[in-house]
Amino acid sequence: MIALPTRAGKPDATLAKAVDLARTVALEVAEPGDVGDHLGVRAEGERVVTHHFACLRAGYPGWYWSVTMTRAKRGKDLTVNEVVLLPGDExxxxxxxxxxxxxxxxxxxxxxxxxxxxxxxxRLVPTYLVGDDPLDPPMDGDARAQVRRVAEDLGLGRVRTLSREGIDMAAERWYAGPGGPEAPLAKSAPDSCWSCGFLVRINGSLGERFGVCANGNANDDGRVVTFDHGCGAHSEVKLARKQQPLPMPDHVFDTLTDDEYEPV
Known part of the structure; x- marks a missing residue:
């Protein structure tokens, strides 16, 4: 069952009766077997109505054909405004x-x-702080070109660097990601990355909470991790006695020789 639009008023009687004409118009843009039963008529305005027909086209369940028609005041000739295929609620x-x-x-x-x-x-601001003040108007092409020239003259290397917003967005993303404290790996870790010898510190404000894992045996090797992240590959982790592998027994010394066997 298709939920059609609610009525906008009482439809024009002449247009409402033109079901066959509406179906014929729909068949001009659809295949013969694509137009199904008449589903109803809806008033769009004064002497403007829309007829709805079920769509039987394969791959279009829940769709319906919509034929909008109108006529002039006291006129008998009907005019077709549009024919479209529309989706229903389902x-x-x-x-x-x-x-x-x-x-x-x-x-x-x-x-x-x-x-x-x-x-x-x-996320980015000019490395040379021209136009970095929030009250400054946006830089045009000439101003941006000047920034690039100044950056090259000063040997800054990069034209732009992270803004405060860019740093905050990165910190939020890293903290909520797999290298943060809420990761399942961190919740079951024996200790945090802060005390791990494999943690590589980074510079800047992000270095107050983040570092890079350098343990080639860890899942986070080469990735940014928070200080309160952790895993089982912590540099100071120790196995309890019951977790240590059993020692291998001593080799058995075989004292038997062929001389002790009498030939049969």
Whole structure:
């Protein structure tokens, strides 16, 4: 059963009776077997109505054909405004379109792919602080070119660097990720990364809470971890006596020789 739009008023009687004409118009844009039963008529305005027909086209369950018609005041000639195929409440429709930058996930980039960063990306600020004041107007192309020239002259290397917003966004993402304290691996760890000898400290404000794991045997090797993260590969972890492997027994010394056997 398709839930159709509610009525906007009493439909024009002449237009409401034109079911056969509406079906004929629908068949002009659809295959003969695609148009099903008449589902009803809806008033769109004064002397404007829409007829609805069930859609029988394969792959379109829950859709319906919509034929909108009108006529002039005191006129007998009917005019078709549009014929469209519309989804009902239970119809299968494509998901809402999302810009590609919002669809991208870590690991989606392949060799050779490019992901340009917008000039006004809030995560970045000019390395040479021209236009860094929030009260300054946005820089135009000439101003950005000047920033690049100054950065090159001063030997800064990078035209832009992380803004305060960019640092905060990275910290929130890392803290909530698999290298944070809420990861299942961290909750069962014997100790935290803060006291691990494999933790490599980083500079800047992010170094107050984050480091990089350098244990080649750990799951987080080469990844950013929080100081309160942890895993079972901590540098100071020790096995309890009951967890240690059983010692191997001494080798058995075989004292038998062939001389002790009498030939038969």
């Amino acid at each position: 119809a299968i429709v494509a998901p809402a379109w999302v810009p590609y930058k919002e669809r991208l996930q870590p690991g989606d980039l392949s060799p050779g792919d490019l992901l340009p960063v917008e000039d006004e990306d809030v």
